[in-house]
Amino acid sequence: MLHRRLLRTAAPLIVGALALSACSKSDDDAGSDGGKKVYRIAYQGPLTGESSALGVHMENGVKLAIKQANARGDLPFTLSYAAGDDAGSADQSPAAAQKIIDDDKVIATIGPAFSAPTKAAGELYSQAGLVALTPSASSPALTTLGFTSFLRGIPNDDAQGGGMAAYLARKVKARKVFLVDDKTEYGVGLAGVAEADLKKAGVQVVHESVPQKTPDYTAVATAARNSGADGLIYAGFYADAAPFAKKLKEAGFDKPKIASDGTNDRKFIDLAGDASEGWLLTCPCVDATVEPGIKKFTEDYRAEFKVDPGTYSAEAFDVTNLVIEQLRTLGTDATREALLDKVRHADYKGLTKRFRFDDKGEFPDRTAFLYRVESGRIAYQGNILTLAAS
Template identity: 50%
Template sequence: MRLAIPVAAGALLLTGCSSDDGGSTIKIAYQGPLSGQNVGLGENMERGVQLAINEANASGDYDFELEYFAADDQGSETEATTAAQSAIDDPDVVAVVGPAFSGPTEVSAPLYGQAGLAAVTPSATNPTLTEQDFGTFLRAVPNDNAQGSAMAEFLAGQDGVDSVMVIDDVTPYGEGLAEVAVAGLTEAGIDVEHDSVPAETVDYSNAARTVVESGVDALVYAGYYEALGPFATRLQEAGFDGIGISGDGSKDEELINLAGDAAEGWYLTCPCTDAAEEEGLADFAERYEEEFGLAPGTYSAEAYDITNMIIAQIAELGGAPSREELYNALAGVEYQGLTKTFTFDENGEFANDAVFFYRVEEGVISYLGGTDEVTG
């Protein structure tokens, strides 16, 4: 039974600690990279979570107080157990937004399942995550089957693209995205070469030469901006003049800081919309910038929506739900957020598959629109 969740001793009944006004304090955790490499992506989501909590507390609409709990996994599998356990061990944490990355999710999600603690990711997109029966894992974003297919559809529609190299960074995220991209490109009749370059690579010169000497017309990089930055620089130095495209792991302004003009012209896909460009998100973007002094980033709005969805279910359950009660409510929810309608299938998979395209133009990541708009 999907709802027969093993629950760690002492974790089932959760009423929250008392706050100064006589109500209860309830904590919502965020697990992601808050230090180390790729911290920019983690902080984007963290701020979305914090804004939702701050606004809920200030609204006066609830008879409970919310508190943010940080679980920093540095985007690393090796830190994921410690991060997850920190949230599990705090009895006032009722739900987790995250984990943010696919690798840490594979480590953390089983622990959350054993504790009966809902983990709702805004950004972990490896397709296999919802196939592993973690127990309390929900994915609130289209997986890489959608993103890899969108990349393949886009490249197949470009004039002069007959051959493509796909390079992954040997992480669960990169390998999953690469696998789908290779399959989609092959199905479209494009010649595909697939290679792997570990994310810890210090010098990308050899990898860049391999791409250029292959003579491919386009390159798909399945990995994170921390590695794509120096890789793009070496590709420019090696004379690569084909189309470059990467996924949501590279969609961060730090890519431009790392690569400079070598990032120019690169396409980026993301199952996340641009809060600064979408008319319906203008008010959110304004409040976010007022709160933090900068514009929303990748998955900021999605993390904000997920946190508000959790808050709404806490209130619906009377303000003091057990972890199990809250997970069950979230698993069966239909919640209209700013970015999308959130609902999950029996495996915890998100029901929507919308993917959006971006391009680095004049040193800025510019929003191009949804897959249908871009591929025409």
Template identity: 50%
Template sequence: MRLAIPVAASTLLLTGCGGGGGDGSIKIGFQGPLSGDNVGLGENMERGIQLAIQEANASGEYDFELEYFPADDGGVEGQANTAAQLAIDDTSVVAVIGPAFSGPANVAAPLYGEAGLTAISSSATDPTLTQQEFPTFLRAVPNDNAQGAAMAEFLSTQEGVESVMVIDDVTAYGEGLAGVAESSLRDAGLNVQRESVPDDTVDYGSAARTVVDSGVDAVIYAGYYADLGPFATRLDEAGYDGIGISGDGSNDSEFVNLAGDAAEGWYLTCPCTDANENAATEEFAQRYQEEYDVAPGTYSAESYDVANMIIEQIAELGGDPSREELYEALAGAEYEGLTKTFSFDDTGEFENEAIYFYQVEGGEIGYLGETSEVAGS
């Protein structure tokens, strides 16, 4: 296993035509929700990236210094252009991890492409992102074709589940995941109803009553934890007693904080493993806990891996790559991270489809395992 953990104090002055912008540093950016309703997911990723950079700068292995560059888009499309432009305008930024969410990624990826700046997302899962030929976009996570299919595989093996309601939050992420889940459920022979409930809905009471009145055996919510929290609460109040399942956008402890007892029993899927439960990430989890006084969360370890992948390629390119050189190196690289092997096809799509299941039990999100280990149980 190669652990790309560079880097020490800089002795190399970098030029404007390379990655340093003339100030002696190389910056790795992160675009994601560092404010707003779903800030918890952004903080998970940010901390993983920052830890990789800190460890690199402390290792003494290379003659360049790394800096972290935050580009906060609040997790919303309306702030995506501004956030991306901040990173683009700083010539020391040689690559950006993100955008974290699919909606902002769809908006910002063309800008990054025009600038020749890599946007490598560790979490944006809308399948269409790699179908639009964005020049420098790479996805370092399985897309929702895998996640939606995993939800369907799981529900189709649960005793007594014959009908499912799929609800999206009218975002690019939610609609994409819901569409795949709906299609996969129908292919599995289940009866499916489809509804849309916009994110930031003030009162989820009506939506909850729609679910209960439908008599479905399970509900899939394709959206983020900030909205699933109040929705799950209303479902519980309305007397819903079927299976509840949501995706990676809800896989955060804040969901439990928002929903309280109503979160109990909900299943959550993610193309991310639990860094606290796997031997390969055990030492990372300890260092993360020591640094931030909190356990790694959703996509913390994956973002750490992606940051180290970038660092490795910077080093292999001599410590002063242009944005275009670094993109070409990353697009063709194969990197053995802590969480998985990272490589991309010619569209920038990630070449791995593993999906993992979690469940809320006793007020905590517990790790269950990969889909094949959970389906039928």
């Protein structure tokens, strides 16, 4: 009797556990590669959640770099991939990081992709001595928090925020700018830089903070129009930029609008439709489909994933290759610490740019690029500071 009751309770539990374990990613490093040592390169970013499109672009870049490195066959070890999904949220980031850290085979992490998750997990990576090289987390504060294994593979938001400010002040000659952030780590940081630079240039700033997933952007769009601003900045992600863009159009706001790399995605156009037309988008990333040196990468990426590379795909590919190059010099007895030291002092010429890190792990160059939504596609314009001065 007891057995039967036990069975009745246990059976659904076991079935549930089995179903769950079937859902989780199975280990696929086979290890049959002539008995070569296996290192894993992990990636932490949003693979689910509202910003998953951005996360997947990068994941693909990482996967492609690993695949090509293995295919070349000249490495003394085999590389495999481990995914860490943080859904782009600070809450889920420590768990994703811990899972990566606990995996002994992981030798380096690409990511975290976003700023808030980086802030939440940076200390864990530091304690584990595991390099966390982000291709995209751009909040300037991240390198001031004392993380010892965090390295940034892109210019931080000072470049984008400063670039936007320069463009609106010098090219558009705006006298008043309506600045909106989305209350995230990323948006607030970016908006702060833009605001400071605009004020320095003598431009008046109206600053609004609009939390993500606001049910209706009509009121704030109306406020933008009524403010009499002759330029607008949105510092946030496409899922919110899109409804905001729609409402701005309905409200009749027709001044130049500029948004940052969180919005710089094809999805922005899909969601906002006509209302996205003419929006200016910045990014510290280059356009992989336009820059000449990146043709081969773009073709390989298309062949592998059947889509064009997206925002930060090429950057993720680059930083993964950077790690692989350093790992190659260490050979088969690499440790996490040794690799961290190597990567920190690397000077690597990637497809997108030259990668170096200062003593805080910050990327020393300050460049951002401007894009524009033209007839339903994101068209590359060039270096934002050059454009602002022209």
